[in-house]
Amino acid sequence: MWQKFLCRQKPNKGELVSESTPSLRRRFIIGGISIISVIAALAINFVFEYSQRLADISYDRLLRSALLQMDENIGLVHNKVTIDIPWSAFATLAQANDDRVFYKVVSSSQGFITGYRDLNITPPKPPQLDKIQFFDREYSGEMVRFAWLERHLTESESTGTVRIIIGQTRLSREELSSSVTERAVEVVLMIALVAVALIVIGSQLVLRPLHRISRVLEERQPGDLTPINIKTPKETHHLKMVINHFMARLQTNLEQLENYTADAAHQLRTPLASLRALAENARDKTSPERQQEALENIVTQCDSLSQTVTLLLNQAVVSHRMQTNPKEPVDLLIPVTASCREQAITALHKGVSLSLEANVKRAMVFGDAFALQQMMQNLIENAVRYSSLGADQATEVVVRVEEFSNYYRINVIDYGAGIPKEEKKRVFERFYRGRYDTAGSGVGLAMVKDIIDHHTANIIILDTQPNGTTFQIDIAKYQTAHGAEDFML
């Protein structure tokens, strides 16, 4: 586990496939720029059309004004229709500085009256009397905007209609519209540029807290798993929490590992020392019988050591399982029965009879079968071991499983020496060595406590009457939707 942990502290660049996945920032910028470009293009297109219309509206007013001034000055002289074009009419048109002017006045009875003879055009829509029409036509090599009006002669002596056509080249209109467009395009482009700049800067700003967090993590000492406490915006709070949480779990793992290592070393040192002492003893013995006896002791000690190693391994497996394996519905009786069966022979060797009393056929709980079995094994082992410690040799250890309304109760009862009151609270502490714990497991009850905590169960130590100890465990029933009872039946 240490090896793995160290590996994570020095991330191998090759493992992170950052090159192949697109950058969030680049995607953000490219997306933003393309949207802004589309909007800018639409805006420019709109402005272009709008400015053309605007220019036509403005300059059509001049044209209409000139036309009306001319119209006003149509009259009869010696019974002939004629027109006296006022200077002001063309002064109006001269406001379009450089635009050429073409016009023609005709009457239905006399034909051509004045203007340009070859200006023979018809409006695009069917002509309507008294209605001014505006339209573009090419004349004299240039595009010309024309106003066209035909009306009845109102003088009493005259009949028929008179038609006025007046046109103006489009130079000023194009100038106006392009100046409007130019300005608008400038503004649109400026806004677009500002928006792009904001996106670029904004993306930098938005991602900066992430960079800060990663930098802080990178700069840490390999073993530093304390929470990150740099100030970052609210939006990254969750990320920080998750990282901190993850690190806390790592920390727990690491601590457990450290504990386990310490446990193991601790557990192995004493038997090794005693082995060494026994071996020295055997070496120094002169008589073969004594030597034989000493060797016998060594073998016993080896057995005990092997047992301890097994226990440690089991504990490692249990703690690993509790970290990694999800809990599942388990029939409590299975691990209880299995551990009883496993310990029965060992107990008999020590002159203790082990019995299991259960008033249920199934006892479903939510947990880990292996861990529960380890827990039971430890408790039974302890009970068997200490049965022989009392004043008289106790001959019985009882494991009892009872059902209550929403929990199961397991009692492991022995009739040994019992635990003094002041020690009861401390036996679950790691490496606590009371008298009760002479064989040197020292870790067994601590592991029991871990497993109990893992299952959110409860354990208390009671005195057995007349003497001895009872470990009483309450563990919640597994609740299905229909209730545990239904499941059982």
Next chain:
Amino acid sequence: MKWFIILLSVFFMGGSQFVLADPEQRSVEFGQKDAPRVLRIHSSIDLASFGPLIEGFVQRYPNIRVSYKDINTLEMYNQTIHDSRSPQASLVISSAMDLQIKLVNDGYAQTYHSFLTDQLPNYAQWRHQVFAFSLEPVVMLVNKDRYPGPLPKDRQDILQTIRQYSNFMKGRIGTYDIRKSGVGYLLASQDARQADTTWGRLLEAFGSHQVKTYCCTHEIIDKVASGKLVLGYNLLGSYVAQRVKEDTHLKMILPKDYSLMVMRVGLIPKKAPNAHDAGLFLDYLLTNSVQKRMQVETLMFPIKPDVMTKNTLNILGKSGPQRVVELDQQLLVGRDFAKQYRFIKSWEEALEITH
């Protein structure tokens, strides 16, 4: 009426039926005969005024030869339209601003840009196709020795003198024939536009006193100088100023009620040969040194006010309000077919000219 029919044909039938001026009319050559480039100028300006400037031009550009033809403004207009497919002239210069504007409006001129022409104020150019290089007052000329009574200060004074010395004034006033002279028509139509009533009375008084009409300014000036006329009305200031300088009997008067200010304007016809040198010549006329020379030698009045000498400013300063005839679309109104018909007709009737 004959004149009118001719005018009609000129303006509205493309001038093709019009009998053009004598094609053999001699042009005056300037510069070296073997110069590789030829610049043909059609102009209504008297050589006395323009000659020195052209001399200066060919001295500055020795490889350009200038062929100068002095033509009446109206003929020049017709000729330019007639020649529009392959123009003879590289440059057309006239003081009949309205005819020049009409040539531009009807698409006979080409665009020219240069640093100097771009500096011209708006009223002194139109569409970058017609450019002014001189701005001069329209004046009255009197023979001090022969003029009865006090010298006139404005148009009212003339009417007063005519009334007072009715018999003497008969046949002793000269002005343009607006049917023959483009400038004459322009000035008359602008007078009518500025002060219609005064113009009507003046015309009536002229008519009842057998006013003499001429095609050209210098004829009127000659007649006034010789004493056959005592008053010339609506004459171009530059010509008059020249003669007044030499002849102490004559006096140039800028009317106090208002003075018209007209320009001499040049344009380059479309498809004109050697348009490049025509532009060069226009630029030459607009350079400060030439503008200054115009007035120092009393050739013309410059268009650029910043080069004016004290003398010129004195002449102009003595006058009353100035009415500058600007180069824009309004000038087209004066040459409107119907308006022109009526205007000439009423002029003929007022002056009791029989056809």
